[in-house]
Amino acid sequence: MTSEYIPFISSKKDKKRFDQLFSDSVCARIRLNLESEITKLSEDNIPLWIDSTFDGFSFFQDTKKSGGFEDYLTEREKYDKKGGAFEPRRNDFIDLMAKIDSQRDKEIKSADLFCNNEFRQKPNQTKVNIYVSRLLDYCYQYEPECISVPQIPVSEGTELNKINNSLVKASIAWRDNSHFNGQLILPLIFTKRAHMKGKVEWRPKVDKAIQHCRNLNLQGMWVVNTDIEDWKGSTAQTKAFSSLVEMHQYIREHLPENVKKIAGPYWGLNLVLWSRNLIDYPAMNLGTSHKYYLPGSLSKSGNTRMPLIPLRRLAVVSAELREWLASTIKKLDESDENRKIFSELEKKFDFFLSRSENAQYEIAKFQKQWFKSIQSKKRESRAITLFQDLSEAYALGSRLEDLPADEKPGKKPGAIAEHLMLQCLS
Structure with a gap:
């Protein structure tokens, strides 16, 4: 049985877990910079959604010099030496864009x-068409079923409207003049929790x-907020959760039925939205971060986390957690599953x-099992099934001692399940 989730492959390690699970x-869905992995997936006849990583341009702006990223990076380096704020330097995103530029x-x-704010405000459609054609042709060589429309993540104002509109027009022009018979997926990427007020x-x-x-x-619309962290158990984020659900209700009501609706990746909100039939496909990371990181960004390695499966949550692997586990096991009845x-x-x-990587594999395996347990139910029963599943996790958590300090602000064992549970039926 085909599963309705869409794994997001952003690294070679992700590709390995995809193959395993x-x-x-x-x-x-795979990023264009992972060309060797794309080739392997194609050889295995896996349906592909290729993303050009264009949203990485969110990190690059306000340069008017010619010469591409080389001059841009030189400018940023001078700025940094003067004590400026962090700016990303050479990485896979820049290397890929340089390769596209050379085509x-x-x-x-x-x-x-x-990277030029003047051009963003007054885009030249001919130049945008040329660039987008070059970019999407590069994606098309791998014969994917889906390709992302190039878009810069939305801002709080309207300053990116013109360039994003221009990019959509260029993508349509490319589709109409190419042999691509697949599906174009429109990204809508929010980068601040404030967007969910x-x-x-x-x-x-x-x-x-x-x-x-x-x-x-x-043919498709993919929506994510990169600032929502539903695995942390912060009560400060719960209003944003409710607003996110309301937004997807609105999208379901107003977007044509035949347009695919995709959301995430998140830890559990993607599953909530899918179980309520507000989206068609939940996006899933493969055991690593449980949010969407823009290409070109530096995701911190952070602490190793493991799944506390009965609580439907994660926890940092530490000596304190080992003690917590030992104490919890002693308190539960021997007959308790x-x-x-x-x-x-x-x-x-x-x-x-x-x-x-061992913990990441275990997390990914649990995510799959969790999803499959809900998918096995009739569509109309999935939301109540997930609600009951999370309610049991919350009830269990309410009987247990607080988790170690690493889990602040979500030290209460049932905190994550509680926050997700409240979104299942509202």
Whole structure:
């Protein structure tokens, strides 16, 4: 049975976990810079959604010099030496864009266009068309079923509207003049929790995206907020959770039925949205971070985390957590199935501690099992099934001692389950 999730492959390690666990997915979304992995997936006949990583331009702006990223990086280096704020330097995103720049029409450099605030405000459609054609042709060589429309993540104002509109027009022009018979997926990427304050903040962005999908016959819309961290248990984020759900209700009501609706990756909110039939496909990371990181950004390695499966949450692998597990196991009845699960996790503790990849595999395996347990139910029963599942996790957590200090602000064992549970039926 094909699973309705869409794994997001952002690294070679992700590709390995995909092969181990997720080859039954409806498709795999993979970044264009992972060309060797794309080739392997194609050889295995995995349906592909290729993302050009264009949203990485969110980190690069306000340069007017020609010469592409080389001059841009030189400018940023001078700025940093004067005590300026952090700016990303050379990475896979820049290397990929430099490769795209070298394909043809070499006088048109991506940095000159999309790192330039003047050009963003007054885009030259001909130049945008040339660049987008070059970029999407590069994606198309791998014969994917889906390709992301190039877009810069939305801002709180309207300053990116013109360049994003221009990019959509260029993508449609490319589709109409190419042999691509697949699907174009429109990204709508919010980068601040403030975008989720309420309808006033998100509706103008959503309405514009819906308008593009309706008027230009786009086949899919993918929505994510990179600032939502639903695995942390912070009560400060719960209002944003409710607003996110409301936004997806609005999208479901106003977006044509035949347009694919995709959301995430998150830890559990993607599952909530999917179980409520507000989206068609939940996006999933593969055991690593549980949010979406923009290409070109530096995701901190952080602490190794492991799944506390009965609680539907994660926790930092530490000596304090080992003690917490031992104490919890003693308190639970021997007949309690949760005791057995916690005991199995305790046995694997050194295995997780020895290599973060071991813990990441365990997280990814649990995510798949969790999803499959809900997918096995009838569509109309999935939301109540997930609610009951999270309610049991919350009830269990309410009987247990607080987790170690590493879990602040979500030290209460049932905190994550509680916050997700409240979004299931509201």
